[in-house]
Amino acid sequence: xxxxxxxxxxxxxxxxxxxxxxxxxxxxxxxxxxxxxxxxxxxxxxxxxxxxxxxxxxxxxxxxxxxxxxxxxxxxxxxxxxxxxxxxxxxxxxxxxxxxxxxxxxxxxxxxxxxxxxxxxxxxxxxxxxxxxxxxxxxxxxxxxxxxxxxxxxxxxxxxxxxxxxxxxxxxxxxxxxxxxxxxxxxxxxxxxxxxxxxxxxxxxxxxxxxxxxxxxxxxxxxxxxxxxxxxxx
Numbered sequence: 305x306x307x308x309x310x311x312x313x314x315x316x317x318x319x320x321x322x323x324x325x326x327x328x329x330x331x332x333x334x335x336x337x338x339x340x341x342x343x344x345x346x347x348x349x350x351x352x353x354x355x356x357x358x359x360x361x362x363x364x365x366x367x368x369x370x371x372x373x374x375x376x377x378x379x380x381x382x383x384x385x386x387x388x389x390x391x392x393x394x395x396x397x398x399x400x401x402x403x404x405x406x407x408x409x410x411x412x413x414x415x416x417x418x419x420x421x422x423x424x425x426x427x428x429x430x431x432x433x434x435x436x437x438x439x440x441x442x443x444x445x446x447x448x449x450x451x452x453x454x455x456x457x458x459x460x461x462x463x464x465x466x467x468x469x470x471x472x473x474x475x476x477x478x479x480x481x482x483x484x485x486x487x488x489x490x491x492x493x494x495x496x497x498x499x500x501x502x503x504x505x506x507x508x509x510x511x512x513x514x515x516x517x518x519x520x521x522x523x524x525x526x527x528x529x530x531x532x533x534x535x536x537x538x
Contacts, residue, residue: 328429334425361392366411
């Protein structure tokens with residue numbers, strides 16, 4: 305049973321991650337021999353900020369957050385990862401440590417590709433290298449947008465951008481807007497937008513009264529189309 309689950313998880317990995325999909329069948333066969341599967345539990349620290357990264361981390365299930373803490377101990381969420389995402393590739397390429405601590409938002413599973421097969425199998429394929437470069441450029445652009453969003457002095461603007469980012473990554477459309485399919489707390493949103501939980505709660509209440517959002521069951525948030533239009537004027 306475990307072998308079937310392992311095979312299913314690994315096959316899913318090759319389909320979901322673009323640069324792995326670019327590997328030949330022979331390269332995939334070789335890579336499978338080196339993949340290590342590991343379970344994690346909610347609130348578990350998967351990787352500390354100062355740890356050296358010797359593996360590429362592939363998220364097979366669950367959700368993870370990348371955080372940094374201020375000198376006062378305040379948590380700031382840099383990004384939230386979901387199934388099909390990956391991290392650690394930059395550290396494998398430049399030998400640096402992790403840019404933040406990785407913490408589980410909910411139970412899940414990861415696949416680890418050690419550094420040696422990453423370099424000797426993945427990085428020997430020119431098509432894969434092109435896709436990795438494209439992926440790094442995309443992440444750089446996302447970082448620029450995040451820096452721009454965090455530069456707003458107005459906390460409400462930062463919350464708007466945080467919700468928009470969550471909608472783009474975890475949302476699915478219905479006829480009237482986007483539902484953020486993530487059981488996220490007000491504190492999580494505050495940590496994403498560098499503001500307080502009280503400010504987030506107040507903003508969500510005002511936006512709900514204005515008919516711009518709706519808070520659904522299981523902490524999901526519905527961003528209506530008039531909320532999305534509002535973002536263009538910020």
